[in-house]
Amino acid sequence: MTPLFRILFRVNMLCLALSGVGHMPIFKRYYIADIPGLAWLAKFHITLTLHYLTAALFLALVAWIVTTRWLSAPDDRLSPVAQVKTGLYLAIIASGALLVIKNLKGIYMPPHGITLIDLVHLMGAFALGLTALAARIKRWPWITPVH
Amino acid sequence: MNPILSRRTFLKRSVLTATTAAVATALPANAEAADPSGYLTTLFDLSRCVGCGECVTACREIHEGDVPQPKRPFPTMIPARVPVEDFSQNQEEEERLTPYNWLTIQEASVEVNGEEQTLYIPRRCMHCINPPCVKLCPWGAAVQEKNGLSRINDALCLGGAKCRAACPWHIPQRQTGVGLYLDILPSLAGNGVMYKCDRCHNRLKAGENPACIDACPEGVQSIGPREAMVKKAKALATEMNGYIYGLDENGGTTTLYVSPVPFHRLNEAIDKGPGCPDLAPHKNSMAMAENVGKALLLAPIAGMAAAAGRIFLTLKHASKETP
Structure with a gap:
């Protein structure tokens, strides 16, 4: 990068x-x-x-x-914190995609499903922000070499 | 880049990546489940309305148990500029939309065929085909049902009033001192519950008409699938040499008005302001989300293609240099 x-x-x-x-x-x-x-x-x-x-x-x-x-x-792998961040990114992307679909015309989604997606998107973003902040302070890397 | 990556491995992984991208794009396309042409739509023939108010009375009676019962004293709002909106001391108000009055009748004195005439216009939620109040609610408290009607879940609403700001007609109305926010951070977040017409969704589920339709002695309203109601509205407009409101407003609504007088003249003649919606033309406020939304789902493919292209060119360049 x-x-x-x-x-x-x-x-x-x-x-x-x-x-x-x-x-x-x-x-x-x-x-x-x-x-x-x-x-x-x-x-x-x-x-x-x-x-x-x-x-x-x-x-x-x-x-x-x-x-x-x-x-x-590459000859390396994601560090534990990178794996957590990747999981959070996936949750945010998946919930975001569903929210984009929800906003199209003629789409029906069950009300409780929408609330759940909203909360996953919001909480996922907050959790990602906190994880990224912790990784920055602790200087945890994204990738670690394979031994 | 790993120098041991062979062209064969690259091609295999490219095919897998392209397949993943194709599946990711195809899945959302299959999520569409509702057909707006079948959305339940009401048609108001304004030439018939005499402003008797029977619809307003019926609405109030049927929703007697749905209106707010605020707890006093209200929480101290932080910061202090957050407005307290309290209609509980004036529940009988019928001249505007309030949390206690989900349907109001506007009057427009206009000239029709050279004669001064008063037209009466029942107003409540327009139930947009793609309702911004529902789509922009941050908690999913506003919902759209399969038949197209939109309503607010008073058990979940925090009263942020984003739905009112997003609505071109600013229909939903807030009551402070009621709802979920009282159990979370009453002073710091939320401010009550938003209320508006729910098109009597419980009556519809029981196979009945909304109360305002059944109560009307003049047969002002009719209800049916949007495609049929649009057809009916156009035929009625042709018959009275009149005009239609709701066909394209905010991208189309499931409330249609037919009037013998152009709507811009009615809009000039009615009282407008808080709780008194206008009759102006409104562009589709969800157009960006509808148009950019589809394109947004293709963005990952662009990123994948660019990266794969770059790697392919790098490999090609490397193979040329290898003796």
Whole structure:
């Protein structure tokens, strides 16, 4: 992963997280949308659009990483924390895909199913954020060499 | 890249990757389950409405047990600017939509064929084909049923009012001091429950009509699958040389109005504001999610193809250099 790719991935993740949290009506309530330049965080259709666009870039970047790793068969393996993060990414991607499908016209999903998907998406994102923070502080690597 | 990866291994894995991508794209396409042309739709013939209010009374009676019973005192809201919305002291209000009044009648005094005439317009949730209140609710508290109607689950709603902001007509109304938020973080998150017309979903399940339809002495409303109701609305509009509202508003709704007067004139004549929805044209607020959503599901394929292409070119370049 090149430094440019890493920066692009992290900036995109920040935008994805911000627009995702913006789905909840809290930025206006807690004055964050009052900060000059952040009023858009309280506008649901803007945060939804940004979330979709950044999600598209995120999926393309993840697909790039996975495909590259899969096809180049490296002599290493994912560290335990990377395996946890990968599991969380999968849960977030799967629940996100279902939410995108739900938002299409003419789609029926059972109400309890939608609530469950919403919670998996939200809690998965929070758990991923905490795991990434812990990995950063503890300097846990993504990959470890095979002995 | 691992130099021992052979071209054969690369090709095998490429085929597997492409198959995974194809399956991932095909699965969501099979998830569509509902046909909007069959969504249950109500048609209002505004030339028949006399504004008697029987529909409003029937609605209030049938939903007597569904309206909020707030607990007092209300939690202290943090921050203090979070508004308390309390209609419990004015439950008899019928001039606007409230948590206690899910159907209201608007009046429009307009000129019809050279004569001053008052038209009455019963207003409640439009039950959009792709309802933003349902699709944008962060908790799944607003739901759309298989027959197309949308309703709010008062046991789950936290009263954030995002549904009201997302609705082009700002239909749902909030009552503070009731609902799930009282059991979680009452001062810090949530602010009550949102209420709106649920098209008498329990009556529909029992094979009955919504109460407002059965109560109308003038036969203003009819109900049926959207395709049939659209056909009926167009025939009625042709017959009275009139106009239709709801065909395309917000991407199409399952409430249709037919009027002898253009809707922009009715919109100018009615009272508008909180609880009093307009009759303006509204673009599909879910258009982005409908259009970009399909494209978004293809994004991983672009990433896979780009990575596979890059590796293929690298391998090709390496094989040329190998003597």
